[in-house]
Amino acid sequence: MTATKPKAIRRLGDVIFANLAFFAGVSILATLATVAAFLFVQSIPAFTGPEIAAAEDGFWNYVFPFVFGTVYASIIALIIATPLAIGIALYISHFANRRFAQLLGYAVDLLAAIPSVVYGLWGILVLAPFLNPTFMWLNENLGWIPFFAGQVSATGRTMLTVGIVLAIMVLPIMAALIREVFLQTPRLHEEAALALGATRWEMIKMAVLPFGRTGIISAAMLGLGRSLGETMAVAMVLSPTAVINFAVLTSSNSNTIAANIALQFPEAGGNYSNLLIATGLVLFAITMVVNMIARWIISRRAEFSGAN
Amino acid sequence: MSKRIELQKLNVYYSSFLAVEDVNMVIEPKAITAFIGPSGCGKSTLIRTLNRMHEVIPGARVEGQLLMDGEDVYGPDVDPVRVRRQVGMVFQRPNPFPTMSIKDNVLSGYKLNNSRMSKTEAEELTEKALVGANLWNEVKDRLDKPGSGLSGGQQQRLCIARAIAVEPDVILMDEPTSALDPISTAAIEDLAVELKEKFTVVIVTHNMQQASRISDMTAFFNIAGTGMPGKLIEYDRTEKIFSNPAEQQTEDYVSGRFG
Numbered sequence: 350m351t352a353t354k355p356k357a358i359r360r361l362g363d364v365i366f367a368n369l370a371f372f373a374g375v376s377i378l379a380t381l382a383t384v385a386a387f388l389f390v391q392s393i394p395a396f397t398g399p400e401i402a403a404a405e406d407g408f409w410n411y412v413f414p415f416v417f418g419t420v421y422a423s424i425i426a427l428i429i430a431t432p433l434a435i436g437i438a439l440y441i442s443h444f445a446n447r448r449f450a451q452l453l454g455y456a457v458d459l460l461a462a463i464p465s466v467v468y469g470l471w472g473i474l475v476l477a478p479f480l481n482p483t484f485m486w487l488n489e490n491l492g493w494i495p496f497f498a499g500q501v502s503a504t505g506r507t508m509l510t511v512g513i514v515l516a517i518m519v520l521p522i523m524a525a526l527i528r529e530v531f532l533q534t535p536r537l538h539e540e541a542a543l544a545l546g547a548t549r550w551e552m553i554k555m556a557v558l559p560f561g562r563t564g565i566i567s568a569a570m571l572g573l574g575r576s577l578g579e580t581m582a583v584a585m586v587l588s589p590t591a592v593i594n595f596a597v598l599t600s601s602n603s604n605t606i607a608a609n610i611a612l613q614f615p616e617a618g619g620n621y622s623n624l625l626i627a628t629g630l631v632l633f634a635i636t637m638v639v640n641m642i643a644r645w646i647i648s649r650r651a652e653f654s655g656a657n
Numbered sequence: 658m659s660k661r662i663e664l665q666k667l668n669v670y671y672s673s674f675l676a677v678e679d680v681n682m683v684i685e686p687k688a689i690t691a692f693i694g695p696s697g698c699g700k701s702t703l704i705r706t707l708n709r710m711h712e713v714i715p716g717a718r719v720e721g722q723l724l725m726d727g728e729d730v731y732g733p734d735v736d737p738v739r740v741r742r743q744v745g746m747v748f749q750r751p752n753p754f755p756t757m758s759i760k761d762n763v764l765s766g767y768k769l770n771n772s773r774m775s776k777t778e779a780e781e782l783t784e785k786a787l788v789g790a791n792l793w794n795e796v797k798d799r800l801d802k803p804g805s806g807l808s809g810g811q812q813q814r815l816c817i818a819r820a821i822a823v824e825p826d827v828i829l830m831d832e833p834t835s836a837l838d839p840i841s842t843a844a845i846e847d848l849a850v851e852l853k854e855k856f857t858v859v860i861v862t863h864n865m866q867q868a869s870r871i872s873d874m875t876a877f878f879n880i881a882g883t884g885m886p887g888k889l890i891e892y893d894r895t896e897k898i899f900s901n902p903a904e905q906q907t908e909d910y911v912s913g914r915f916g
Contacts, residue, residue: 535752537748537750537752538752538754538755540710540713540748540752541748541752541753541754541816541819542754542765543710543713543741544708544710544741544745544746544748544820545741545742545745545765545766545769545819545820545823546738546739546740546741546742546743546766546769546770546823547738547769548738551769555754555765556754559754559756559757560755560756562756
């Protein structure tokens with residue numbers, strides 16, 4: 350007797366579904382490749398064509414203040430938003446009673462739906478004047494810290510204001526994501542901590558936060574990604590100068606890449622628009638590097654992640 | 658240290674639902690007391706009242722008295738956190754902290770009380786607790802590896818090590834072997850018998866053979882029907898319960914006529 354290999358049965362539904370899923374998966378890669386190719390090809394004329402007045406000292410000198418502005422504003426936003434998002438998520442998932450937690454959850458989701466133009470307007474008209482006295486106080490009393498040094502802006506439209514607006518913009522998505530992760534902490538591990546005689550806070554430190562660590566990092570990266578690319582709110586709040594300035598309370602602030610593109614593009618002629626696209630390519634690269642770093646952080650302690 | 662536990666007219670509720678009704682019993686120190694009975698009879702609910710884990714569930718409460726060496730566990734000034742530090746608990750499914758190493762798992766309870774401990778102290782305590790849980794020889798070379806990498810039976814012994822590291826007075830085990838294979842079960846049973854030299858041990862089990870093998874005293878719980886409260890039917894020496902019980906229901910259950 351010869352052993353015949355049983356023929357795998359191919360069902361029509363399975364084949365159709367498998368192919369649909371495959372194309373959905375491939376489409377995301379195709380989109381990414383197309384965008385990258387577009388940015389790359391369109392940037393070339395900026396280096397080969399005639400000299401551009403805005404970038405007479407070379408491309409890198411042109412783009413660097415924007416890179417700095419982008420990263421700096423996003424880092425400020427993340428420093429403010431991450432602890433707040435963790436706090437909101439913890440409160441909703443572990444402290445508030447169920448009905449109030451639901452209400453808060455809706456409020457957080459609603460915040461995420463506000464368009465960034467509105468945040469920009471709010472930043473200029475409400476937040477900047479409101480914060481200005483605080484900025485004065487910070488400058489007077491903590492001016493010896495380089496970040497708070499310098500001549501305080503009279504309008505309140507500063508790097509710190511932008512950071513706060515960005516923080517509020519990324520807060521909802523971060524809080525929502527972290528809340529979901531915290532809610533998935535296995536009951537088993539929470540009870541293990543409580544049965545050892547942990548208080549509520551100790552239980553959170555032993556079981557909830559370590560379990561949610563990867564989720565927190567992912568949420569922070571998502572928030573960072575959003576604030577790196579945010580255009581309108583920054584473009585509206587900042588009146589930029591091309592400088593590199595660590596002081597967050599002054600009126601000379603470096604712009605971000607995205608906001609700069611938005612402000613300059615309508616008037617850009619010739620290969621100046623290609624130059625702006627090249628800065629877009631730099632933004633693309635920054636975002637990719639940030640995501641790779643995040644992946645690396647998460648994978649470093651994968652065996653302790655609780656996923657096994 | 659080992660404490661005597663007295664339950665007097667204990668009623669256990671989930672909000673308005675009476676889950677366990679009017680339990681009166683004395684759990685002896687340095688002995689193993691087994692809770693047996695069909696599913697839903699309230700034995701797991703009752704064991705969770707002994708370390709005040711019951712009230713972690715919203716709306717859950719207890720009426721009556723629970724005395725530990727004469728001290729009221731549900732007294733108005735008693736902090737449940739303090740109670741839980743004196744009463745260790747092992748759960749149905751092994752639950753070592755997945756984000757901690759084996760060593761950190763063992764020390765996790767102890768560190769709640771003593772934030773500072775020297776490296777040698779920590780090492781000594783880890784070894785002592787793991788030896789006490791019959792796990793030392795299997796894990797001594799990989800104390801820094803995650804606890805979740807161990808087999809189910811090893812994880813359960815790690816949880817026991819974590820519970821005994823804080824030197825509690827009482828150890829509660831809620832069906833500790835129901836998720837384990839027979840060999841791991843035997844290891845846990847042997848361990849329970851060793852633990853009673855030092856602690857009051859209370860074990861909930863579905864497995865009547867297990868109760869008859871290891872326990873000194875057995876309490877049989879039953880319910881009259883769904884939605885009715887669980888009741889303590891009979892509580893006596895284990896030999897008596899399994900050979901010559903006073904109640905017909907007990908006889909029917911241990912002889913396998915229902916349950």
